[in-house]
Amino acid sequence: MAAPKLHGDDLELVARVEALLADPAQQHNPLHEPLAALLGHFRGQRERLERLVRISDGYHHVAREQRLTLVEQYDKQVRRLEKLVRISDRYQNSLRDLSLALRDAAMRDPLTGLGNRRFLMERLREESERTQRLGRGFAVAIMDVDHFKAVNDAYGHETGDQVLLAIAQAVEFGLRKYDHCGRWGGEEFLMLLPETPVEHAYTIVERIRLAIAEIADVGGVRVSLTASFGLAGHREGEGFSATVSRADQALYAAKAAGRNRVESA
Numbered sequence: 658m659a660a661p662k663l664h665g666d667d668l669e670l671v672a673r674v675e676a677l678l679a680d681p682a683q684q685h686n687p688l689h690e691p692l693a694a695l696l697g698h699f700r701g702q703r704e705r706l707e708r709l710v711r712i713s714d715g716y717h718h719v720a721r722e723q724r725l726t727l728v729e730q731y732d733k734q735v736r737r738l739e740k741l742v743r744i745s746d747r748y749q750n751s752l753r754d755l756s757l758a759l760r761d762a763a764m765r766d767p768l769t770g771l772g773n774r775r776f777l778m779e780r781l782r783e784e785s786e787r788t789q790r791l792g793r794g795f796a797v798a799i800m801d802v803d804h805f806k807a808v809n810d811a812y813g814h815e816t817g818d819q820v821l822l823a824i825a826q827a828v829e830f831g832l833r834k835y836d837h838c839g840r841w842g843g844e845e846f847l848m849l850l851p852e853t854p855v856e857h858a859y860t861i862v863e864r865i866r867l868a869i870a871e872i873a874d875v876g877g878v879r880v881s882l883t884a885s886f887g888l889a890g891h892r893e894g895e896g897f898s899a900t901v902s903r904a905d906q907a908l909y910a911a912k913a914a915g916r917n918r919v920e921s922a
């Protein structure tokens with residue numbers, strides 16, 4: 658609130674009273690004394706009024722400051738909350754990513770990047786359940802690199818690792834996108850071919866066998882590689898481990914028959 662101002666008429670009146678009181682000719686005017694008292698009273702009241710207005714202005718200012726402070730504090734809390742929500746979202750996302758990464762790592766063979774035995778067991782279980790529901794058979798092939806010990810002995814374990822990686826890539830490349838493959842153990846790989854009759858699976862596995870035999874160079878080292886395969890088609894009512902076991906027996910037969918071949922059971 659602005660301090661009260663004297664308007665033109667008031668000013669003029671005050672000026673006239675002041676002039677009258679200052680005029681020596683009016684000193685004995687009988688109204689001189691009451692007029693002087695009235696003017697003093699008027700000035701006193703005006704000063705009091707100005708003081709009150711100043712106090713009232715100050716009060717408004719403080720109240721406004723307090724209101725602003727409350728609004729600012731509220732905004733600050735809201736911003737803090739938003740920040741916490743963002744951090745919590747990021748935290749949850751990274752936890753989810755981490756748990757996916759951990760799950761992926763737990764299912765993957767670090768050397769070849771293929772699924773590991775645990776991954777294969779899960780796919781076998783899934784496929785076996787699907788077969789029970791839909792009645793469509795699947796085929797399993799187990800592959801074992803021939804004389805792999807000789808590769809390690811000749812070129813060292815590191816080159817042996819590179820050979821396993823090259824073989825894994827050949828296996829993956831030779832399969833269809835809905836087939837599964839993984840490292841079953843050491844130099845053994847397992848292939849799971851969903852909804853595939855064993856004759857068809859044979860053609861696919863035979864193609865992979867030839868691709869492995871064509872690997873001639875691994876990291877600048879000349880190599881000659883072959884692998885043996887045991888193949889088994891799932892039989893109605895059979896658990897997947899029985900199918901895997903027949904594939905294993907067929908692999909044993911392929912090794913016994915001279916290696917570098919596919920035997921089916």
Ligand SMILES: Nc1nc2c(ncn2[C@@H]2O[C@H](COP(=O)(O)OP(=O)(O)OP(=O)(O)O)[C@@H](O)[C@H]2O)c(=O)[nH]1
Pocket residue numbers: 768801802803804805806807809813814815816817818821842843844912916
């Ligand atoms: N470099 C390397 N070698 C491995 C790995 N896993 C298993 N091996 C080796 O693979 C070899 C397997 O040897 P064997 O079981 O005797 O079989 P093989 O020499 O392949 O002979 P056949 O299977 O009878 O044809 C062993 O020397 C193992 O050390 C691996 O991750 N890296």
